[in-house]
Every structure is written in C-alpha cells, then in structure tokens.
Amino acid sequence: MTSVLDSEKAAETGGITVRRLAGHIGAEIHGVDLSQxxxxETVAKIRRKLLKYKVVFFRDQRIGHAEQIAFARQFGELTHxxxxxxxxxxxxxxxxxxxPRRYEQKYGESFRDRYTKRQYTYYGGWHTDVTASVNPPAASLLRAETVPEFGGDTTWTNQVAAYEGLSEPLRKLVDGLRAEHRFLAGQERSDEGDELSRRIKxxxxxxxxxxxxxHPETGEKALYVNPGFTTRILGLSATESRKLLELLFEHLTRAEYTVRFKWEPGSVAFWDxxxxxxxxxxxxxHLEVERVLHRVTLIGDRPVGPDGFVSEIVEGEEFRAVANVKVA
Structure with a gap:
C-alpha cells in the first residue's frame, strides 16, 4: 500500500516531501531550508501546497527575523x-x-489576569487574523523561538471544508449575507480607561x-466569520444575528475540520x-512557562462574496506596509 507521504513524494521533485496531518487541513513540508x-519552482510548489492544505508546517528551521521576512517576501508584500x-x-x-511579557510591559502587570483569553497574543480565541481590517492579511507566517516542553499548541480550521459541510439551504442563505467585523469583538470591558482600550479606540x-x-486564487467558497472579530450579521435582528453566528461559530470549529500543531523551537507555520x-x-x-513566537503577515485584498459584494470600510483604513498607529 502506498502511504500518503510516499504519494506526495512521487508528485514532487528536488527533495521536497509533504506529510499530511489531518483529513481536511494541514501538512508538514520537509526538505526546504527557509534560511536560503x-x-x-520551489516557491510555486510551496504555494500550491498552501492552497491545498490551508496551513503548512516546517520543522527545525534555524532562522531569525531577517530570514523569516525574506522567506515570506517570496510570496507577497508584507504588512506592518x-x-x-x-x-x-x-x-x-x-x-x-x-x-506575554511584552503585553504585561505594555498594558500593566494585571494584563495576564484581566485579559486571560489574550495573554499570549492580542486575542487567543478562535479568529482569522485582523478581519476587522477591510483587507485582512492574505497569509500569516509564525515562527517559534521559545516554547514550553508541553502544552501551548495552536489549532487551525479549514473554513472551505466548513462551508462545504453546511446543508444546501444554509449555504444558499449565508451566500448572500454580510457581517460586521471589529477589533476584539465581544470583548467589551467595563474599564475603558486602560491603555489597551485607549489604543483600540x-x-x-x-x-x-x-x-x-x-477565494481569489482557488475560487473556493469559505465561511468568513470568526468569534474574534465578527460582531453581527447585517440586516438581521439582534436575536437572529446572534443565533446564526453561534451556529456558524460552532460549525466551523468542529474537530473534523481542524489540525492541532505541537510547536518546537524552530517550527514555522504558514497559513492561508x-x-x-x-x-x-x-x-x-495557569503555568509559569516561556513562549515566544514571531509573526509576519502578507498584505491581502478586499474579500469578495458570491454575489460580487466587495468588503467596505466602516472605520479605519487598509492594512498596509507603512504603520499609522496612533498612540492614545
């Protein structure tokens, strides 16, 4: 019997091999040195695997900031x-x-207790990166520098497979809907005077x-809502919006659409x-562990729906290479 790895090897040349990790999403790519x-041809192969498996992983990469940026730039322009x-x-x-130490330094020693869900990033729950922006990143690349011996895994879900897993009547319904996305949706705080709240405002x-x-490259349809940023569905009542989002959030995070990755120093994740x-x-x-990772993101375009609707700005501006951060 031919293994999945063997079948991928047969389709590749130049020493690159691919090992699938789950039924709907995720693969490890071996035989590539990201420092060079x-x-x-190799860039094109990696892009094809990224589009197919939605997230690809590289192990044992000894690279720093400069090499990470150089690798990512081979796939597109980078954001701030x-x-x-x-x-x-x-x-x-x-x-x-x-x-987490950076966030405590920026937002105070109580940050870990007050923002438990975000203690290892701006938001640690289920999310797609920066969808509050009108042109969210096309892809993200995360490199592990220091990770705990156990725990600290990251999980990804395939939103194309999740869309395809909906019933036909529900697909027809959501095909024509639009939603509002804003930074840290559902994370309202009573203390609006803290530094993080002022920064967001x-x-x-x-x-x-x-x-x-x-999808602008594959033509696939993907659910494009997430608990981290989506606040409401436009045109529905508050109750209808809440109930439908609850259904979609629960559906898109079902185990069969996901892959869970165990980080090691030098691991790199690259996701669509x-x-x-x-x-x-x-x-x-609850543990005193050190976990340090570094992320870069590729500039994306404005999402387009099945009906041709193109995403619109309500507040802010496009997410580009030049920073325009206002310090509160």
Missing amino acids: PLDE AHPHEDAPPAEFPEILTID ANLLVSHHPVVRV NRATAHLGPQDIG
Whole structure:
C-alpha cells in the first residue's frame, strides 16, 4: 500500500516531501531550508501546497527575523507588524512578537489576569487574523523561538471544508449575507480607561465583509466569520444575528475540520488567512512557562462574496506596509 507521504513524494521533485496531518487541513513540508533564497519552482510548489492544505508546517528551521521576512517576501508584500503595534523589533517593522511579557510591559502587570483569553497574543480565541481590517492579511507566517516542553499548541480550521459541510439551504442563505467585523469583538470591558482600550479606540478598525468569501486564487467558497472579530450579521435582528453566528461559530470549529500543531523551537507555520481560522493555546495560562513566537503577515485584498459584494470600510483604513498607529 502506498502511504500518503510516499504519494506526495512521487508528485514532487528536488527533495521536497509533504506529510499530511489531518483529513481536511494541514501538512508538514520537509526538505526546504527557509534560511536560503528559494528558486521559483520551489516557491510555486510551496504555494500550491498552501492552497491545498490551508496551513503548512516546517520543522527545525534555524532562522531569525531577517530570514523569516525574506522567506515570506517570496510570496507577497508584507504588512506592518499589527495595526495596534507601535514598537516592533528594531529594524524589523514587519515582525509582531508574541510574548506575554511584552503585553504585561505594555498594558500593566494585571494584563495576564484581566485579559486571560489574550495573554499570549492580542486575542487567543478562535479568529482569522485582523478581519476587522477591510483587507485582512492574505497569509500569516509564525515562527517559534521559545516554547514550553508541553502544552501551548495552536489549532487551525479549514473554513472551505466548513462551508462545504453546511446543508444546501444554509449555504444558499449565508451566500448572500454580510457581517460586521471589529477589533476584539465581544470583548467589551467595563474599564475603558486602560491603555489597551485607549489604543483600540484611537485606532478603530471596523469593516463589512461577506459571510462567505470566494477565494481569489482557488475560487473556493469559505465561511468568513470568526468569534474574534465578527460582531453581527447585517440586516438581521439582534436575536437572529446572534443565533446564526453561534451556529456558524460552532460549525466551523468542529474537530473534523481542524489540525492541532505541537510547536518546537524552530517550527514555522504558514497559513492561508483567507480560508482558515485558528485557536491560540488554551492550556498554559495557569503555568509559569516561556513562549515566544514571531509573526509576519502578507498584505491581502478586499474579500469578495458570491454575489460580487466587495468588503467596505466602516472605520479605519487598509492594512498596509507603512504603520499609522496612533498612540492614545
């Protein structure tokens, strides 16, 4: 019997092998050194695997900020670190460092207790990166520098498979709907005077996106809502919107659409942000462990729905390479 790995090997040349990790999403790519420039053929192969498996992983990569940025640039132009990040690493404005110590330094020692769900990033629940922006990142690339011996895994879900798993009547319904996305949806706080709240208010991001997005490269339809940013479905009553979003959130995070990745130092994850959502670590908030990762994101375009609707800005501006962070 031919294994999945063997079948992928047979389809590749140049020493690259691919090992699938789950039924709907995820694969490890071996035989690529991300510290070196890649030829056009290798870049094209990695892109094809990314589009097919939605998230691909590389192990044992000994790279720093410069090499991570150089690798990512072979797939597109990079954004600034984050719409709310005013202090990326010196000389590397594209890098967003994910480290709980940084957030405690920026927002106070009580940050870990007050924002438990976000203690390892701006938001640690299920989300698609920066969909509050009218042009969310096309893809994200995350590199592990220091990770705990156990725990701290990240999980991704395939939103194309989730859409295809809906019944036909429900697909027809959501095909024509639009939703509001805003930064840290559903994370309202009573203390609006803290620094993080002031930062968000000074840099508002609110956009209207199609509930179903047509992928610009594959033509696939993907659910395009997520608990981290989607606040409501336009044109529905508050109750209808809440109930439908609850149904879609529960559906898109079903186990059969997901893959869970165990980080090691030197691991790199590269995911299609147009067709996935992901979940940060949920199991180490009570532990004194060190976890430091670095992310870059590729500039994306405005989502387009099956009916031709193109995403619209409500507040803020497009997410581009040049930072425009207002410090509250």
